[in-house]
Amino acid sequence: xxxxxxxxxxxxxxxxxxxxxxxxxxxxxxxAGGQSLGPMLNMRLATPSDLIDLNxxxxxxxxxxxxxxxxxxxxxxxxxxxxxxxxxxxxxxxAHAAKTIGHYAIRQRGTLGGSLAHADPAAQLxxxxxxxxxxxxxxxxxGKRILAAADFFESAMSTALxxxxxxxxxRFPKQGAQEGSSFQFFNRRHGDYAIVAVGVTVAxxxxxxxxxxxxxxxVGAVPLDCMDMVQPSVDRVADAAWAAEVALAVSQALNPxxxxxxxxxxRKELAHTLVERALVRAxxxxxx
Amino acid sequence: xxxxxxxxITLTVNGQNHEVMVEPRxxxxxxxxxxxxxxxxxxxxxxxxxxxxTVLVDGSTVRSCLTYxxxxxxxxxxxxxxxxxxxxxxxxxxxxxxxxxLQCGFCTPGIVMTFEAFLKHHSDPSxxxxxEALSGNLCRxxxxxxIVKAIQKAAEQMRKNPDYVAP
Numbered sequence: 001x002x003x004x005x006x007x008x009x010x011x012x013x014x015x016x017x018x019x020x021x022x023x024x025x026x027x028x029x030x031x032a033g034g035q036s037l038g039p040m041l042n043m044r045l046a047t048p049s050d051l052i053d054l055n056x057x058x059x060x061x062x063x064x065x066x067x068x069x070x071x072x073x074x075x076x077x078x079x080x081x082x083x084x085x086x087x088x089x090x091x092x093x094x095a096h097a098a099k100t101i102g103h104y105a106i107r108q109r110g111t112l113g114g115s116l117a118h119a120d121p122a123a124q125l126x127x128x129x130x131x132x133x134x135x136x137x138x139x140x141x142x143g144k145r146i147l148a149a150a151d152f153f154e155s156a157m158s159t160a161l162x163x164x165x166x167x168x169x170x171r172f173p174k175q176g177a178q179e180g181s182s183f184q185f186f187n188r189r190h191g192d193y194a195i196v197a198v199g200v201t202v203a204x205x206x207x208x209x210x211x212x213x214x215x216x217x218x219v220g221a222v223p224l225d226c227m228d229m230v231q232p233s234v235d236r237v238a239d240a241a242w243a244a245e246v247a248l249a250v251s252q253a254l255n256p257x258x259x260x261x262x263x264x265x266x267r268k269e270l271a272h273t274l275v276e277r278a279l280v281r282a283x284x285x286x287x288x
Numbered sequence: 289x290x291x292x293x294x295x296x297i298t299l300t301v302n303g304q305n306h307e308v309m310v311e312p313r314x315x316x317x318x319x320x321x322x323x324x325x326x327x328x329x330x331x332x333x334x335x336x337x338x339x340x341x342t343v344l345v346d347g348s349t350v351r352s353c354l355t356y357x358x359x360x361x362x363x364x365x366x367x368x369x370x371x372x373x374x375x376x377x378x379x380x381x382x383x384x385x386x387x388x389x390l391q392c393g394f395c396t397p398g399i400v401m402t403f404e405a406f407l408k409h410h411s412d413p414s415x416x417x418x419x420e421a422l423s424g425n426l427c428r429x430x431x432x433x434x435i436v437k438a439i440q441k442a443a444e445q446m447r448k449n450p451d452y453v454a455p
Contacts, residue, residue, distance in 0.1 A: 001335060002318075038354030041313075053359055104406060
């Protein structure tokens, strides 16, 4: 499998990248880590006329604190996110999820911006962006936009990015005091995309859950934000029975597609199990 | 610049510069094998699943089938040919040999390159950590047991004697 011919561009600055994106139009693609786009090119599922290589834009590989948010540059590799002291301390859910992406070599190369722009419905980082309510800053020669993750993902492999835009950075809210989180997922082969993945953060006050975020991957065309669904469960005593009740309610509200190898009923049961597991673990961490 | 046009690039592989003419779409692994004549890097699945083509770029692991040669200008590529020290096996290669960590050997260059990098950052890995890192390299012969043993042995050897060179 060899890719179809493409012209190659390697801009040295963000400005040059944006000029090229504007000039080359929708038949051009940006490439960062290439861990998703590479296979698509090799299998000719993607046949862009031009490839714009972002790997020299090293100023976009960083993690820093901006107020109560953690800002991460689009070119930051999964392995950097997973190992970052700052991410582990301030947004551990994101670090834990990043650590489970693909395989060792893939995490050295794949990037945050690339994963979000690729928008696989079962991928870890889009799920993290939706679960945590991240803000995605996109730039073009026309200026910048800041999109809520919920508005960024439109459908499977499809985002709100226009052909002249690229992701610059993503801002994730920091974990609060007495807040715990858990990422749980299941797949059949290590390193594959999850069949179902769950991200949970829960803040407690005494015995009560006072804030709850819950996102599900693999159950629809985009990561599913279950914030509204779980709202009635907030401000209640949060124990094992509570976790079981929330998990049942969430899984019953799901309507995943029936697929040959993964029937809808299996996905719902898996979601049930994983949500409960994630809630119990997140509660333990919140109470630590 | 037309897409099909070959471009002259300089690939730095194992410390040596290679001037090669490549189309932008040429995979790094194909350039290594066909243009640099370094056939130690094997090419298996060509879509980033099997790990056979793993090389190091600036010291970190990269699937050379998901990378284009043209992207490597200005970067240092290391292949399996760089691992031995003047004909002597590296501790990892020696351990794979002693523990029967290979049978047909097709996947071995990728495994060696993955763990040459991994062991630099994880000098005392647990078996779980080794298996997690190894999951990106498919081997259809060994069942992995002996590969894991070899990696454990190499890690121990490298901890005891960082300058170890095989006899």
